[in-house]
Each structure stands twice: as C-alpha cells, then as structure tokens.
Amino acid sequence: TTLCHSRLLALCRRVCARVMRFFRGRVCVSSTHAYVFSECTHGQAASVLDTFDLYAKTHASFSIGPEKGEFVEEVVRREAPLRVLELGLHCGYTSIRILRQLPTSGRLLTVELDPLTAEKGEEIILVAGFKSPQFQVLTCSSAAAISNLASHLGESCLDLVVMDHDPEQYLPDLLALQRGQLMSPRCVLLLNGILQPGAQALLEYVTARPQHYSVGQHIKDMVEIHYHISTYFQREER
Numbered sequence: 001t002t003l004c005h006s007r008l009l010a011l012c013r014r015v016c017a018r019v020m021r022f023f024r025g026r027v028c029v030s031s032t033h034a035y036v037f038s039e040c041t042h043g044q045a046a047s048v049l050d051t052f053d054l055y056a057k058t059h060a061s062f063s064i065g066p067e068k069g070e071f072v073e074e075v076v077r078r079e080a081p082l083r084v085l086e087l088g089l090h091c092g093y094t095s096i097r098i099l100r101q102l103p104t105s106g107r108l109l110t111v112e113l114d115p116l117t118a119e120k121g122e123e124i125i126l127v128a129g130f131k132s133p134q135f136q137v138l139t140c141s142s143a144a145a146i147s148n149l150a151s152h153l154g155e156s157c158l159d160l161v162v163m164d165h166d167p168e169q170y171l172p173d174l175l176a177l178q179r180g181q182l183m184s185p186r187c188v189l190l191l192n193g194i195l196q197p198g199a200q201a202l203l204e205y206v207t208a209r210p211q212h213y214s215v216g217q218h219i220k221d222m223v224e225i226h227y228h229i230s231t232y233f234q235r236e237e238r
C-alpha cells in the first residue's frame, strides 16, 4: 500500500508539474510575443533576438538566452545541416538562431504542441524576416510529428535535432527517430535542460552506446551529441 501511495503521489506531482508548465507557458508566450512584436525592428533578426534578450532581463522567459543561443549558432555554422528538426518552438527564439546560420538550401521543421504558441512563434519568425519554405511549423506533439516526418523529409534525413520540449519525451523521441531511420549518419543532437530527469535518461542511453553516440561540447545545461550510424546498428538495433 505504501508503495502504491508513493507511486500515486509521484504521478500526481508529475501531472501537476505538466499542468503548471502549460499555464506558465501560455502566459509567458503571450507577454513575450507582445513585447518582442512591438519593440523590435521588423525584418531584422538581430533586433528580434536582442529584444527577446532584453525582455528576459526583467521577465521569466522560456527562451534559451544569448549564451546557449550563440552555441546553437556555432553548431549550425559548423555542421551546415540541410534538414533540421526543432522540438519545442515556443516564441521562436531558438528557431531564429538556427535560421540565421542555415545554409541557403537548408530547411527547418519546428514542432509545437500548443496551437496558440505555434501561431505566435511562427509570427515572430516571420517578423525576423524568414519565410517559408525556409521553415515550417508543425502544430502537434513531438511524437506525432516524428511519426509523420518521412512525408516532410522525402528522401532526406535529419542532420540536426534540437530538443527543448518535454524532457520526459526526449528518450522516447530519440528512439522513434532511430526506429524511423530519420537521422543522417552525421546527425547532431542538441539537448537543452540536461539536468532534468528525462534528459538524464537520454544521456544514460547514449553514454551506454559509445559505438553509436558521442557526447560533445556543452554550455550551461545544453549539450551536443554526435550520432555515428553503421549498417550493423541499422540492422540490429533499430
């Protein structure tokens, strides 16, 4: 009975945390969007990012901020990915960081569970001067997006995956990407919030498979992970 109670309690805590995150997220997205939209210079990505950073100095914000933002840009510049998947669009801060460095033929698919947030995030990306088909917003859960990803990618595979959505989904989403053979042999994963238990589960999974994954640089609570694919791995583990 004690075990049952503690499991129930843990479940309640997890549900409450998710509900709180959802409502905080909604408040955060409306006020961030309103501020950035009215204060930035439209058409200038740098001004949009500066306005986000200014807002975050005095308000709670879900944006990754300038240090991790620079790191994301550095990775995109170095890897020159052609197909990028971002899980957790929010107001578009990370998306803009990615889009600023994406090669001309590169394309970003960004996923957002909450329809209002997806709308606001997409508007900010457009305000920053980026246009479709450089990017596409998929309004659904990460799991639904991944299960339907092949239809968006065609023959291509992902060269970069940025996870900053629900840490509990990190590992299930990585496994789904693996199963669907959606990651290219040079795919890089960028993981935010690595101190969260869900993210730790993913890190444990990848560090236990050094022949397939290696952990690269990290900045604050963001880490890059390199995927090494082999035909053996494709056949045996996917």
Ligand SMILES: C[S@@+](CC[C@H](N)C(=O)[O-])C[C@H]1O[C@@H](n2cnc3c(N)ncnc32)[C@H](O)[C@@H]1O
Residues within 6 Å of the ligand: 025, 062, 063, 064, 065, 087, 088, 089, 090, 091, 092, 093, 094, 095, 111, 112, 113, 114, 117, 140, 141, 142, 143, 164, 165, 166, 169
């Ligand atoms: C921390 S914010 C992302 C912040 C973003 N990287 C930035 O810098 O602006 C997380 C976002 O992921 C979304 N989200 C949470 N769970 C999700 C899921 N399972 N699938 C897709 N999006 C999800 C939330 O609605 C929220 O907008």
